[in-house]
Amino acid sequence: MPSRATKPRLALASVGVLGLTLIIAGCSGGTEPDDRAANMPTVDCAQFGQYGDLKGKTVSIYAGIVTPEDKAYTDSYKPFEECTGAKIKYEGDKSFETQILVRAKAGNPPDLAIVPQPGLLRQLVGTGRVKEAPTEVAANVDKFWGKDWKTYGTVDGKFYGAPSGASIKSLVWYSPKEFKDNGYQVPKTLDELMQLTDKMAAKGKKPWCAGIASGEATGWPITDWMEDMMLRLNGPESYDKWVSHQIAFNSPESAAALDEAGKILKNPKYVNGGLGDVKSVATTTFQDAGLPILDGTCSLHRQASFYAANFPPGTKVAEDGDVFAFYLPGKDASAKPLLGGGEFNVAFSDRPEVKAFQTYLSTDTWANVKASVSQGWVTANKGLDVTKVSNPIDKLAADLLQDPQAVFRFDGSDQMPGAVGSNAFWKQATSWITGQSTQQTVDNIESAWPK
Template sequence: MTTAAGARRRRRLAETTATTPRSWRGTAVWLCCALLLAAGCTADADAASGRYSGESVEVAGSWTGAEQANFERVLRAFGEQTGARVRYTSGGSDLSVLVSSRLAGGSPPDVVMIPQPGVLAQYAATGAAKPASGTVAAAVRANFSPQWQQFGTVGGQLYGVPFKAANKSVIWYRADAFAAAGVEPPSTFDELTAVSQTLVDSGTAAMTVPGADGWPLTDWFENVYLQLAGPQRYDQLAVHQLPWTDPTVVEALRTMGRYWAAPQFLQGGPKGALQTTFTRSVADVFGAKPTSAMLYEADFVATEIAKLGVYQVGRDARHFAWPSVAGTGGTVIAGGDAAVAFTSRPVTMELMAYLATPEAAAIMAERGGFLSVNQNLDTAVYPDATTLALAETLLRAETLRFDLSDMTPRSFGGGNGASMWRLLQAYLAAPGSDPAVVAARLEDAAAKAYGAP
């Protein structure tokens, strides 16, 4: 941890230990030792004994660039404590291909950072993923809420350690566009429609939708569906206990379709949206020559805005929560990456337990572009108010559910070219089409993906 970040942490601990429920209890030294003892070791003992000296452990994930560099700092810290040599292998967008080929060759990575509970469940069913050891489970129970523990659990057995989280119920907007149109951030979906119309009347497209990538369209559906149908039906739909032809699905599709079909709401219209990638969409709103006022996508939009260097996050580039639909609210769709063991070696489980600690999360959190749901992480490490607010929302949400498409079989919702992606792209291309027909096509694809006869 940097000296400045360490000072912020010490100040925060001194000010809030007695009053803040998620703040650390006792001194930082006591907590570090207690959590590491729960994982079956102490940092000092490991560093002194080098208990894993000469052993190598490999972690595979999809992260590249700055995310990879920051995660490698976490792995180096583990190596310094234990003497183990830790190597990170990036699979990028082809992580599943990398893992499958390594499994076929009999040499899987020791740990894989998996962003999809549905994929985790498939690996657990085949025995490729290994159950978390008792010390890992103890560390997860000590640091994460039951809800987040459940996201990494299959058949009552813990496999995944939550590490990086995503807040996927966020709409980003340009403050100057809203000021020029004389509008404020909406709190309901009807207000979003009214604000969008006012923006169009003022001469700017309301929303950029990155339809070319497919996955953002599933996020649209999930936010609308959770609020319209409620958490129980959401959970049932995620595991195909509820058919996609259910009236609640049809109504969610209809709600989305009405917005997508509204004249000039979408930058370039529906056809233009289908040619817009996620990276392009951020530039359309926050680039040097912006053409749109809003963009729906997760907290990681902030990182892309910063890369463009035109608008400052928190000042010129702001966000508001996904607006309530049909009088509901307080719901949040989350995503994230969980560490999953593919070997049962002691050093593997030691690393898994370390990734469950607030110390590991702090190394990435203080560098930005990262949210943690570790309840014992001192939030003073976050580098700015926007990131802090997004992380706090994940911890305080009244109703929290994981990204639905990521909980389905990969062929349906969790991979490039998945059926849900393609069918929602087709609906975007013709948003005036019958949503019941789209729902029937989704049900046909889901039945095949879930193995229905």
């Protein structure tokens, strides 16, 4: 079974301002040259007095975030280190999702871990090694995040992990120039999206492009399509029941969600613009799938915010640029279901210095410092100063996450048992796009659910 780490996850960005006294300079952890030092907020060390004297203390933190993305994390820890005298020891590991369980079960966990899935968090809690979050952390989460986010860090009624970064999946990429030249409007409802699709198809082109090839993880983009439609057609409560298997995978609601995705993905008049027929969706890599937007052979591509990194160097990603994205609408204009992912800071120690650092990571202070030294990172922390975001796609993501109408739900396959979420779901979705019926697909996935 392929590791869930194979399925791309990325969070997005913004910046803020804080107090006075200490300026910690850092640079971007991204791959493009970018001097972020000028954007580093000024941090008042007085706010760290609550943590006491931590000089000479060390806190270890373990994550799946490796070079070069890890630099933005280590830079964001500098205010805590400089103001408290503590040392943060960061360790990034591509095998994190396997090794953190091994280490926890062996009694050799780090002080803190950045956990990318609620399902993995639950597994870690099951080892008996995870500590409940300090009251200060819980209070910060109540203040800065919505109840849905706190729920994902809670297991059996006990709160363990504050949210960290976040990512947005409910997006459709498009060409702003094509929309302007043809008088197209960004759709506000699913019906309007289908009307726009028909209007584009009437001009003799296949408007949508898609690709699901991803090595052992082939098929995962369809899981996102289905989850988005499950959330839109049936609402957040039914979505939650479906993810937890209170609603069977082969239920009428589930089949309807996959069929809704199929209205686009399996319609030969709609796909696969610039790439081939419907079956070419299975052989086109997800990295290449949206590129035909740039040459005009495709107009629409549903993919997460991280997809911005797949366009060639020099591509302007903005509302007035070569390519941009709009929110995948709900059934009506007032509904704002939002599918995404995120990370959680989980502690395996309750030493004072660990509690102090864990608390810092749950503050608006850290959120704004982290955003100031990052490209392609954002958080659902309401203390984030979104007005300081310079990257347009990051700002779009931040605005969506902070929209009071938004109803956020975590990626469903990342919460399901591995035999389903990162195995049967991927494989059966691939069979579905190449001709297997919806009912057979959902039946096969249901049969894979652990008894």
